Amino acid sequence: MLRAAAATHLRRHIITQRRRIATPESIRAVAVDPSGSLTPRAVDLATLRKTTGAPLRDLLNLDIGERTRRQRRACVLPRDKAVLLQLGGLTAVINADEALFFDNGGEERPRAALRRIGASVEFAFQHYKAPAFELAVLEAVLAEVSSSFQRRRDLYEPVVQKQLREASCEFDGFGVDGLHRLSAFDGALMSFEAETRQALQVLDELLASDEDMLGLLLSERRAGTSVDPERHGVVELLLEAYHRRLSAVAGDVAELRGKVQAATELGRVTIDLNRNNIIKFNLYLSMSAVGLAATTSIAGIFGMNLVSGIEEAPLAFGAVTAGSGLVGAAVVAGFHAAMRSQKSIEQRARHAADDREALTSLxxxxxxxxxxxxxxxxxxxxxxxxxxxxxxxxxxxxxxxxxxxxxxxxxxxxxxxxxxxxxxxxxxxxxxxxxx
Incomplete structure (x- = not known):
């Protein structure tokens, strides 16, 4: 059944891609030129294929124009006339004189991010001597992605530290209400760490291939002259600088996740200790009940035939009957209270589930x-x-x-x-x- 479902999904995907190829569909984009200006554009896959010289499968793998919100795999692909890039939520096609940033996921890339990229390109052309446009854009994108990851790390840090302090106080008081939150933080940090590691892997693959680094020099290749093999050093220095920044972020995220996992383990140990104490108390209660049952059994056997004098009192029957009734009512009331307490626990569990869902979404x-x-x-x-x-x-x-x-x-x-x-x-x- 799973194979049939996978085959059906694959057929639907192929049909969708064929329709996209056969029907020229306008894709929203923002163009960045050497002056740093941002210009809205509408392009289609056929035009992109012609201007970039990239195989159609590469353009389709970028999911350009897809409206689904999902995590996209990072990549930097040097091609004949362009560099295809998907990194840190940015999807772009970089030419030797223009870069197109696409609207993926049904939402526009935040204006501030594109303004920063445009300003960085403008600064490079104003202050550097004849920089290559594609390298200026690549550096601007890497700077934006690494800064975005750093800001996300700084956003996570106070949230995680606050939750760790609260969880520590709860654990000291034998409360475990915050344990579900820690698991939500662990999942979010794991996803963030995976995204950072994926970006690092892309840079590692580029640094491992001199050919790919030379392929990023679009301006020199477009001039028609052979590119000096030693020119890969320029690209290598650029990639190494941002590789270090991303490595630092990945290390910090891993450290935060380690703290969350340690606190989660402490919470689980606390739960185990509480459970063991409850089991121990239940054991003592059972032992006491058995001992009391033994003594009351003996008293019950001999009490029917022993004279105490109470049976001659005229009010003894009514008093014993009323007292027994009150004891029974108290036992029933105690069980009702325990049942209400159980309902309260269920309500707290539902509240905890809602709280975790809100945290996970946020x-x-x-x-x-x-x-x-x-x-x-x-x-x-x-x-x-x-x-x-x-x-x-x-x-x-x-x-x-x-x-x-x-x-x-x-x-x-x-x-x-x-x-x-x-x-x-x-x-x-x-x-x-x-x-x-």
Missing amino acids: LANMATVENVFDDACRDLTRPAIAARLEAATGKKPSEREVEILFDIFDASHNDKISLREARSALHRGDAHPLIT
């Missing part, structure tokens, strides 16, 4: 949260940040997700997240040159 969109802060120009209220997140992700955030954001970034507790507070939490200072 952590999966950490890059979007960062972009919301980047594009903001004034303090953010709860409705404002909910509207921005809905516009960026296409899904309305839950009240719990918004509450978590305010717990983290609303340091003044005035129901507003100021840019100063957010950037202070992110260790980024108060100024940002490209936010207006």
